[in-house]
Amino acid sequence: MAKLEVVAETGTDSVWRQLRASAEAASREEPQLGSQMNAVILSHDDLAGALSFQIARKLADGEMSAMSVREVCLSAFKADATMVEAAEADLQAVAERDPAIRNLLQPFLYFKGFQALQGWRVAHWLWGQGRETLAFHFQSRISELFQLDIHPAAQLGKGLFLDHGTGIVIGETAVVGDDVSMLHNVTLGGTGAERGDRHPKIGKGVLLGAGAKVLGNIHVGDYAKVASGSVVLKDVPSGCTVAGVPARLVNCPTNAEPARTMDHTLAEVVYDFVI
Missing domain, CATH: 1.10.3130.10 (serine acetyltransferase, domain 1)
Structure with a gap:
């Protein structure tokens, strides 16, 4: 075919x-x-x-x-x-x-x-x-x-691509913008037993690699990229790439629309500071 x-x-x-x-x-x-x-x-x-x-x-x-x-x-x-x-x-x-x-x-x-x-x-x-x-x-x-476990109160945009899907968890107060791509085992979760607004806010056109964990009431800016297996605990600037545990900035700016290109590669230059 x-x-x-x-x-x-x-x-x-x-x-x-x-x-x-x-x-x-x-x-x-x-x-x-x-x-x-x-x-x-x-x-x-x-x-x-x-x-x-x-x-x-x-x-x-x-x-x-x-x-x-x-x-x-x-x-x-x-x-x-x-x-x-x-x-x-x-x-x-x-x-x-x-x-x-x-x-x-x-x-x-x-x-x-x-x-x-x-x-x-x-x-x-x-x-x-x-x-x-x-x-x-x-x-x-x-x-x-x-x-997949997505709380019905979460707010998700349109044009989303949940590739494979297995193991995706999205919490109650999470927000996901339009045109986001995420792979299997992504977690948009909290950091403990706190109540209220406690989950991540994901901007437009973001790419979340397989196994990425974004935790807490933090913001991942528009067109940012989170590398596979990363644990993100602080805000990610728009257009930037983060990788690692804990996540570090590895490229700013990244490619223009990572969610559309599905480009999971990382820059060779690593900026050695934790976000």
Whole structure:
């Protein structure tokens, strides 16, 4: 199957057309999956319908049927159309940043980082409606199924790429800006048992490498880069790269948009001071 060519045209309608075309092609190439393609994608009129079905078939359990989960999702999408727009931006982010992707069908059906993020968006909407118990139920199911734990009260932007997804933990008062990329085992956590505003604030376009731990109510500036395995305990200036335990500045400024380029390399010159 050919590598996906990301088209210049954007928007939910464009993503929906690409997704349907990929599902139709998959049905022809793998007839055994034809019923799945039809049920999840081809039988629906728009991205919201297909997305609600996909979330429901994943998160349904003995407490909530797939029909009940889907009703919640559709209510959320109807009340806040920006949720579907965010899902479209997340799909585009995967298409632009993941060199392994072949088409939009992959993240939509099979990538748990994308699927967990869309389930979280519904949980976050429930939290905003004061339906905290159901929001926690969604969080629990997402954690059990996908091995990602994102508190429903956290604030996450759009155009996010959660690569692999396994082990990502994002705390209650964390904020993540638009166009951020993070790999597996990233933690946006607190530093103890304190209450209140206690989690990191991640700026726009930040790249968080695998296993990075950003702890406490600190700020990582726009377009900064946190190297894999780093432990960040202090603010990171915009456009800078940090690495190590504890994290140290290793490059300022770094490349312009690290989350988009997914460039995990480090500068050869090391500035020997702790941030």
